[in-house]
Amino acid sequence: MSDKMPGWRDIPIGGMILDAGNSAKYETGTWRSSKPIWDADKCIQCLTCWIYCPDSSIQVKDEKMVGIDYFHCKGCGLCASVCPDKVQAITMVIEET
Ligand code: SF4
Numbered sequence: 001m002s003d004k005m006p007g008w009r010d011i012p013i014g015g016m017i018l019d020a021g022n023s024a025k026y027e028t029g030t031w032r033s034s035k036p037i038w039d040a041d042k043c044i045q046c047l048t049c050w051i052y053c054p055d056s057s058i059q060v061k062d063e064k065m066v067g068i069d070y071f072h073c074k075g076c077g078l079c080a081s082v083c084p085d086k087v088q089a090i091t092m093v094i095e096e097t
């Protein structure tokens with residue numbers, strides 16, 4: 001064992017953000033243990049899920065929800081929680097491995 005304690009210069013560099021907005025490049029969907037399933041027939045297009053999703057994974061086109069971006073969705077379940085009780089257009093299911 002070395003008799004010299006490592007200093008901060010010896011710690012590997014990590015967690016650096018080199019480009020603004022680079023989070024879009026990272027496939028965070030692989031972190032998911034649960035997956036939101038959207039039922040387009042039940043959806044009333046209130047877009048509450050879009051407002052709350054912390055990963056900008058609710059896909060919207062022409063002011064309407066069109067799907068879920070599974071490349072970035074981390075499966076937090078917030079979208080299912082905020083979808084109105086009388087609607088429940090998003091259901092969380094266990095992610096298949
Ligand atoms: S589960 Fe979480 S990250 Fe995925 S779409 Fe819903 S709110 Fe967004």
Ligand code: SF4
Pocket residue numbers: 038042043044045046047048049050065079082083084087088089090
């Ligand atoms: S919160 Fe529910 S009803 Fe509203 S847009 Fe999202 S899925 Fe549709």
